Amino acid sequence: MNLPGPELSAADVFARIRLLRSPGIGPVSYFQLLRRFGDAAAALDALPDLAARGGAPYRPISADQVEAEIARLHAAGGGYLFHDSPAYPRLLSALETPPPVLTWRGDLSLLGQGAVALVGARNASAGACRLARDYGAALAARGYAVVSGLARGIDAAAHRGALAAMGQGGGTIGVIASGIDVTYPPEHAELQEDVARRGLLLAEMPPGTEPLARHFPFRNRIIAGLAAGTVVVEAAPRSGSLITARLAAEAGREVMAVPGSPLDSRSRGCNELIRDGAILVQSADDIAELLERFDGPSRLKLREPVWAGMDAHSAHFAPEPDDDDCPAEIAHLLGIAPVATDELIRQSGASAGAVQMALIELELTGRLIRHAGGRVSLA
Template identity: 70%
Template sequence: MNVTDAPTLTRDEAFARIRLLRSPNVGPVSYAQLVRRFGTAADALEALPDLAARGGGRYKLAEVARISAEIAAVRACGARYLFHDAPDYPDALGALDSPPPILTVRGDVALAAQPTVALVGARNASAAAVRIAREFAAALAAEGLAVVSGLARGIDSAAHSGALAGMAQGGGTIGVIASGIDITYPPENAALQEQVATMGLLIAEMPPGTEPLARHFPTRNRIIAGLAAGTVVIEAAPKLGSLITARLAGEAGREVMAVPGSPLDARSHGCNQLIRDGAVLVQSPADILELLRGFDGAPRSRVREFQPDGMDDDRHETFFGTDQVESVDLVGLLGVPPIGVDELIRQSGAAAGAVQMALLELELAGRLLRHAGGRVSLAG
């Protein structure tokens, strides 16, 4: 049974990686830190109980039987694992601050290496917006672009349908879901999701069998934004998930575009707000192609997530090396309100590696939460 396409990754280490990521309190940031420090997931697994004890908690690894069942479920639905260091892991996604360490995929992963654009918007979209999404997606796919969206109702569904209709010219579509790869949500999109998986590419970060809970959608949105050179919002009310996707795209240094709408329609207020905040106004597929074909990593748009005062603009994690680091107590500096890791380093006066180690120990013990923007807080 193959669980990876990476030629240098042994079967045992692939199993250990999956088990590491599925173990309690291990997320993308802590996973990367653990593998970086210990060299292999197998060695990191052995260290977890001691690290959690140093953080003030007891630890129980994910059960071996659970991981074996997960691998069997992935195989049964025709999917496979894609690890962060596999040759075909998408470069654009890997450039994120916290890329998904392991994905499950169905379809043609090479599609993610093509020029890619995200089309997102409201679930309860107007008929006009649905038509725009379908026509834009068909035109962009006909020009060789991969159209990525989230397989939700409304704009997402229209984007996938349009791209499937226009993909004969070399483009295609990528669906990113907030559930396990064997779950369809909403249920009425079962046929569409199967089309995306067989004719394009279907991606999930959650383990098979996972239902799409509300907390999973922001992580799904970061993958949509991370895969694409630019994100287009076609219709959205303020504070909806598609605006989060757009702002995550801006934070990742990607282009952010929005289709303007009537101020009399609340479903257009989010797009109009994005344009006011610095997104590029687009009214046709040609506008999108002009931006993306000339994209050199310096977006014209200026959409960013809110940055708390005192937070550095450079949010890349400082990973500790393999040498032992000094012990540092951060509990007194932490509270329920999130604080930037860079601020903790400044206030503690400790080395960056020591701070990262202390945070990792607290996280494994279940005493620390990580937030967007490189911020952390005490749990509860």
């Protein structure tokens, strides 16, 4: 098994994977539990008691299931990359909720290069696909890692362009919504393997996971988070590419868009981005120039919130150790309407650490839903 660094033993890796895959544990609760208990093994031992205080029995994922996952990843030639590994990309770690662990195949050194995301429509026009391929090749030739999602249309064209120019210093990173050993769409099996063999393939979902609709916004946040800037080549309104662009803006990254005819519905998304403040680009030179001189914040003004199902609240909260055994009484303050965690702290009069521990207890018992912007509600 490929370990992320000498600081983690095989036992540490096993415990972290088991904690993250256990029921009710998402990125926010994972980070908080690690900080509260010091390591994943101690957090796992505490889960049944935490859930009992929330009013329900609890059992972590079985050790056999974790062993099967690790074996499957090893068989696929992949490894784990944890959030505190030296190889974990700096820009991705700056997100509010960086993935606690990624699985990977390929060349991890690409995570140390400057990166630009190229995204767009799956049913893209032939002209837009050619443009994406040309952009991918030109940016890879300049030494950039071209990031995209291995989808049909613009994504595939961007990857193919970057792969064609890899000998000139750059490369390509593919981020998928399935497990690292699952190909989607099926016709991209050869392309995905080429990206994994010559570039870098990343996944947040466990090996063997089939892609579901709810997985794609989480994949999109990784694409946006890896790159200093995101370029949308062609996109319809309310498409996944616009989610990626808005997530990039939320993260303080540059957002660029290629304009198109208002008569073509596939261009409306890009034209709306430009109207809202995204930078109009027409060449790879435009993109490179913006990335070289951009120092934030993003100029894109969002007209709607980032996808509301996104688990996007802070992963950088440090609970207070004095509140370890005294979670706050906050269930009566919660309803089906999302409320900010800061508001719960204010209204309960409890410390931030006590409130966060109470939220974890409710989450473990399935009574809590986390929403974008650090908001929570009852399930």
